[in-house]
Amino acid sequence: MYVAVKGGEAAIDNAHRLLAEIRRGDLAVPDLTVAQIREQMRLLVDRVMTEGSLYDPDLAALALKQARGDVVEAVFLVRAYRTTLPRFGATEALDTGAMTLARRISATFKDLPGGQVLGPTFDYTHRLVDFALADGAVPEPAAEAEPEADAAACPRVTDLLGQAGLLEPSPPDDGAPVGDLTREPVDYPADRAVRLQGLARGDEGFILALGYSTQRGYGRTHPFVGEIRVGTVELDFTPEELGFPVSLGTVDMTECQMINQFHGHGAVPPQFTRGYGLVFGQGERKAMAMALVDRSLRAAELGEAVVVPAQDQEFVLAHCDSLQATGFVEHMKLPHYVDFQAELELVRRLRAEHAARTAEPDEPTLREAAE
Amino acid sequence: MAHTLAPQLAHGFADPVHDGQAVFRAAMEALSRPGRIRPLDTALTPPAPLTPELAAVALALIDADTPVWLDAPLRAEPAVAGFLRFHTGAPIVASPGQAAFALIADPARCPAFTDFAQGTPAYPDASATLILAVETLSDATGLAFVGPGIRGTVCLDAGPLPADWASRWAANHSGFPLGVDCLLVAPGRLAGLPRSARPVTPEAIPCT
Amino acid sequence: MNSQVQIQVTPSPGTGYNFAYLDEGTKRMIRRAILKAIAIPGYQVPFAAREMPMPYGWGTGGVQVTAAILGASDVLKVIDQGADDTTNAVSIRRFFTATAGVATTTRTAEATVIQTRHRIPEAPLAEGQVLVYQVPIPEPLRFLEPRETETRQLHALAEYGLMHVKLYEDIARHGHIATTYAYPVEVAGRYVMDPSPTPKFDNPKMDDCPALQLFGAGREKRIYAIPPYTRVRSLDFEDHPFRVQSFDRPCALCGAGDVYLDEVVLDDAGGRMFVCSDTDHCETRRADGHTGEAA
Numbered sequence: 001m002y003v004a005v006k007g008g009e010a011a012i013d014n015a016h017r018l019l020a021e022i023r024r025g026d027l028a029v030p031d032l033t034v035a036q037i038r039e040q041m042r043l044l045v046d047r048v049m050t051e052g053s054l055y056d057p058d059l060a061a062l063a064l065k066q067a068r069g070d071v072v073e074a075v076f077l078v079r080a081y082r083t084t085l086p087r088f089g090a091t092e093a094l095d096t097g098a099m100t101l102a103r104r105i106s107a108t109f110k111d112l113p114g115g116q117v118l119g120p121t122f123d124y125t126h127r128l129v130d131f132a133l134a135d136g137a138v139p140e141p142a143a144e145a146e147p148e149a150d151a152a153a154c155p156r157v158t159d160l161l162g163q164a165g166l167l168e169p170s171p172p173d174d175g176a177p178v179g180d181l182t183r184e185p186v187d188y189p190a191d192r193a194v195r196l197q198g199l200a201r202g203d204e205g206f207i208l209a210l211g212y213s214t215q216r217g218y219g220r221t222h223p224f225v226g227e228i229r230v231g232t233v234e235l236d237f238t239p240e241e242l243g244f245p246v247s248l249g250t251v252d253m254t255e256c257q258m259i260n261q262f263h264g265h266g267a268v269p270p271q272f273t274r275g276y277g278l279v280f281g282q283g284e285r286k287a288m289a290m291a292l293v294d295r296s297l298r299a300a301e302l303g304e305a306v307v308v309p310a311q312d313q314e315f316v317l318a319h320c321d322s323l324q325a326t327g328f329v330e331h332m333k334l335p336h337y338v339d340f341q342a343e344l345e346l347v348r349r350l351r352a353e354h355a356a357r358t359a360e361p362d363e364p365t366l367r368e369a370a371e
Numbered sequence: 372m373a374h375t376l377a378p379q380l381a382h383g384f385a386d387p388v389h390d391g392q393a394v395f396r397a398a399m400e401a402l403s404r405p406g407r408i409r410p411l412d413t414a415l416t417p418p419a420p421l422t423p424e425l426a427a428v429a430l431a432l433i434d435a436d437t438p439v440w441l442d443a444p445l446r447a448e449p450a451v452a453g454f455l456r457f458h459t460g461a462p463i464v465a466s467p468g469q470a471a472f473a474l475i476a477d478p479a480r481c482p483a484f485t486d487f488a489q490g491t492p493a494y495p496d497a498s499a500t501l502i503l504a505v506e507t508l509s510d511a512t513g514l515a516f517v518g519p520g521i522r523g524t525v526c527l528d529a530g531p532l533p534a535d536w537a538s539r540w541a542a543n544h545s546g547f548p549l550g551v552d553c554l555l556v557a558p559g560r561l562a563g564l565p566r567s568a569r570p571v572t573p574e575a576i577p578c579t
Numbered sequence: 580m581n582s583q584v585q586i587q588v589t590p591s592p593g594t595g596y597n598f599a600y601l602d603e604g605t606k607r608m609i610r611r612a613i614l615k616a617i618a619i620p621g622y623q624v625p626f627a628a629r630e631m632p633m634p635y636g637w638g639t640g641g642v643q644v645t646a647a648i649l650g651a652s653d654v655l656k657v658i659d660q661g662a663d664d665t666t667n668a669v670s671i672r673r674f675f676t677a678t679a680g681v682a683t684t685t686r687t688a689e690a691t692v693i694q695t696r697h698r699i700p701e702a703p704l705a706e707g708q709v710l711v712y713q714v715p716i717p718e719p720l721r722f723l724e725p726r727e728t729e730t731r732q733l734h735a736l737a738e739y740g741l742m743h744v745k746l747y748e749d750i751a752r753h754g755h756i757a758t759t760y761a762y763p764v765e766v767a768g769r770y771v772m773d774p775s776p777t778p779k780f781d782n783p784k785m786d787d788c789p790a791l792q793l794f795g796a797g798r799e800k801r802i803y804a805i806p807p808y809t810r811v812r813s814l815d816f817e818d819h820p821f822r823v824q825s826f827d828r829p830c831a832l833c834g835a836g837d838v839y840l841d842e843v844v845l846d847d848a849g850g851r852m853f854v855c856s857d858t859d860h861c862e863t864r865r866a867d868g869h870t871g872e873a874a
Contacts, residue, residue: 009669080632084596185625185800188728314726324798327635328715334637334667338660338697338856341842342759342778345824350753388598392650395610399648402617403791403806432614434607471611492735496615496624519620519767520806522789548769552618565618567767567806 023068037061046252046281047071051322052078053182053201055251055280072203072322079323083182090178092236092245096255096278097156099231103282106157107225108259114154119230120282157227158257158274167259167272188314195297195313199290200279202320210310210320211289214296219308221295222261223275230254230282254279256287260295265303273302381417383430383458394431398554401563406516406525408508411561418450420476422504424556426454429502433472435460440470440487440499444477470499478503479531484543484551495548498566505529508557514540516568524571527562529555540570599646599679605629609647609802613793616804621766622734623717623801631797638671638696639797641713645675645694648709648793654682656690661698661839661856668696685859697760699781701838701860704790706807712775714796717803719763719773739771742814750819759824765812766805779813780823780839786811830855831873833864 024031038045038061048060052075060078067073103119106112130137161167179194186194199207214221233253236245258275275295277287292310299311309315319325384390390413397411417426433439439461445451452463455474464470467486475481481503490498513528514537533539543550543566550566597603612626631639649655655675659668663685671694672683684690687700696713704710716722720730723741733741742763749757756762762779766772774785775794785792785805792805805811815821829836831852838860840853852873855861865874 008664008666009673012666012669012673076634079630083630084602182627182630184627187625314728318727323630324635327637327639328798329636330634331636331715334696335660335665336697336776337841338778338839339760339776341840341856342780342824344842345826346755346757346759350755350757353754387603389651391603391607392648395606396648396650399610399613399617399791402614432607432611434604436604436608437611493731494625495619495622496612498615500614519809520617522808548619548622552614567618567620 034061046283048074050279051075054078054082072326094233099233101231103230106227198317203322204286206320208289211292214292214310219296219311223258226257226259228256252281254283254287256291258291391431394427401561402565404520405564405568406527408560408562417454420444421451425504433459433461437471438462438464438469440464440467440473442475473501475503478505487551489549499551501553503555505555505557508560515571517571518568544569599649601646606647612802616802617806621770621772623803626802628797628800635798638713640795641694641711644711644793644795653691654684656684656693659696662858687859697776699784701857706789708790710790710792712794714775714794717796717799717801719771763814767809782813831871833861833869834871
């Protein structure tokens with residue numbers, strides 16, 4: 001007798017045990033520690049924290065270990081964990097102007113107060129595989145700079161331009177509650193804060209490609225890197241019962257301010273406009289791409305026609321989330337035989353009718369009769 | 372904060388998870404089958420004139436995300452707002468139009484339905500739910516309704532109700548998909564009337 | 580934040596999570612959306628879907644709806660493609676067994692809550708039952724108009740001409756309406772609704788159904804509902820009335836002739852057999868002594 005072959009509990013359990021064994025790999029090779037991932041795969045950890053919307057390097061490192069290095073899967077683990085955490089409130093806005101800088105560059109001015117700080121960067125490295133690393137070479141200590149003067153000596157480039165009115169001012173804080181797309185479904189058109197949240201959580205590859213498309217003519221915004229700064233920012237929180245902010249500690253952040261040509265319209269004089277990117281840890285590629293797309297998504301607000309994908313907020317926000325995208329793409333693995341059967345039945349019927357028509361071209365009524 | 376907890380403050384649900392679920396399911400059944408009267412058991416002893424059933428539905432459905440409007444008798448007793456604030460964290464609003472939920476202890480003087488949020492054509496769900504504490508509920512007499520959730524026709528009578536109850540409902544339904552939804556709670560029982568319920572002349576169709 | 584409101588958690592034995600996984604605040608938010616969905620049959624209520632510990636597209640909407648309505652005394656059935664033993668159905672059932680400890684069943688008649696993907700059980704549903712559908716794309720107009728801002732307006736205006744044009748173009752091209760699953764329906768004379776990717780065979784079961792039908796789309800963040808005893812009409816034309824699929828043979832195992840069948844490939848020489856997609860229905864019939872040609 002025929003017995004349908006279907007997956008049962010035992011199959012699922014066995015598959016997961018096999019996964020655990022494969023994840024560990026060769027037992028003769030030492031187990032990777034969370035600290036090793038956190039310290040030596042830091043940029044990966046940063047990306048998982050950014051797209052996972054949770055600043056916790058150890059958790060992100062553990063997620064990467066559990067996910068066998070699959071970034072999207074690690075982001076998934078972090079997000080699913082994040083959903084279960086109690087929410088105590090929102091911090092004060094970060095003051096990135098007061099950032100303790102590890103790196104700071106501007107492409108718009110050769111020199112500026114505070115100077116350019118190259119810091120730890122792949123820029124200008126020659127991409128030659130360093131075979132010495134395979135043998136565990138220990139790097140020589142980096143040169144120490146003189147301790148930097150206070151942060152006021154390193155104002156944001158956008159603040160310098162803003163003083164001359166050449167750059168649009170940042171909109172003042174109107175005190176209105178900031179939207180949160182994890183707490184409310186996105187209602188289009190979404191305001192800029194919600195868009196930035198979506199972009200920050202968005203898949204780096206997707207945001208990168210969209211930003212790139214604007215440089216190739218799909219909604220060109222004439223961008224310049226006003227400034228990229230990487231460093232440590234203080235996180236302040238005002239508990240209800242205290243009424244004044246207290247420091248919760250620091251987070252590592254990368255901020256990118258793009259400044260973009262703008263011809264003005266109506267009462268608005270020609271000036272530069274802003275595109276903004278902000279991510280956890282060191283993530284310059286993502287921050288820059290985010291800033292390009294942010295500026296592009298401001299098209300409607302700045303009176304520009306919305307014609308390309310990177311200007312279309314519904315297109316961008318509905319498709320940038322790697323978890324939504326991977327879930328729906330990968331759900332095609334689930335059984336669809338009921339729907340496929342429905343399509344099979346239709347195609348068979350259409351083919352039979354087509355065959356009948358072809359065989360007897362003089363009987364146009366056959367199609368109706370066949371229904 | 373624990374130090375503000377008045378010793379006489381009435382308790383919330385003994386088992387917030389399962390009590391809340393049971394009250395929600397009763398409300399869900401009530402709105403799914405308009406006019407059908409269902410049991411609603413609760414051990415709550417809230418400050419009067421908040422009835423145990425009003426309190427139970429409130430605790431099950433409202434929280435810090437849902438502005439709540441209280442009718443005059445409920446507003447007149449500060450312990451009612453204190454009870455609701457403590458157990459739900461819901462903001463209590465002055466105008467019916469701002470409310471997601473309205474708690475009504477004196478249904479005969481319920482403000483016009485149109486004073487409450489009706490939703491918008493794009494978002495008809497952005498509308499108020501009215502919870503009215505009535506003294507009596509009967510499905511033997513009263514206004515007859517047809518519509519989704521109703522097999523044939525259903526009658527629902529409650530008391531006290533505003534004098535213009537029949538014309539209110541006709542108007543509320545005629546604005547569909549806009550309008551308000553009502554839960555009528557009586558001691559130990561509740562019934563629902565969503566905006567989809569269409570009042571009909573009882574002579575025309577006998578109650579089934 | 581109101582520090583007087585305590586986080587209410589009744590951990591399920593052994594999981595460390597709240598009963599049915601979701602926290603009470605999330606459940607309340609979903610419950611409010613369900614009540615509005617019931618009051619406005621067929622209208623898609625936006626809700627703040629949470630990130631669940633299973634992927635988007637794998638039933639997170641249905642799981643959230645089920646988690647929000649489930650009580651300790653409920654009896655849960657989970658099916659995928661009509662079957663209780665498909666891997667994702669097994670996985671979701673285990674999720675609720677672990678987090679809510681509720682009783683589960685494969686028997687349609689015994690269940691109080693049935694979560695489904697792609698099928699409506701063959702056995703008639705009863706009052707007191709709730710059918711929860713997992714929905715991938717809740718918007719029936721999505722493939723005609725990709726923009727949410729546009730489709731929302733079309734629903735607001737009850738402007739469904741696009742859908743009729745699409746169905747009519749099918750007829751012009753193929754002689755048939757070429758939609759075989761996720762076949763659009765009009766609910767209570769107002770909203771056009773996507774029944775989820777059930778085969779159109781199941782559409783008539785939605786009409787005047789004694790059970791409450793709830794639809795959850797997690798990735799798209801929408802909940803909608805059909806109350807019991809509600810008119811659900813499959814869109815069609817006078818000269819091309821709606822018809823369901825029919826099979827030219829009965830189930831090979833139980834002999835049922837009025838059910839939806841799975842096609843099973845037996846060999847590489849064109850061998851096929853057709854068996855009930857609804858495994859519980861098939862087993863119940865066989866237990867009652869019905870047999871098919873392969874039994």
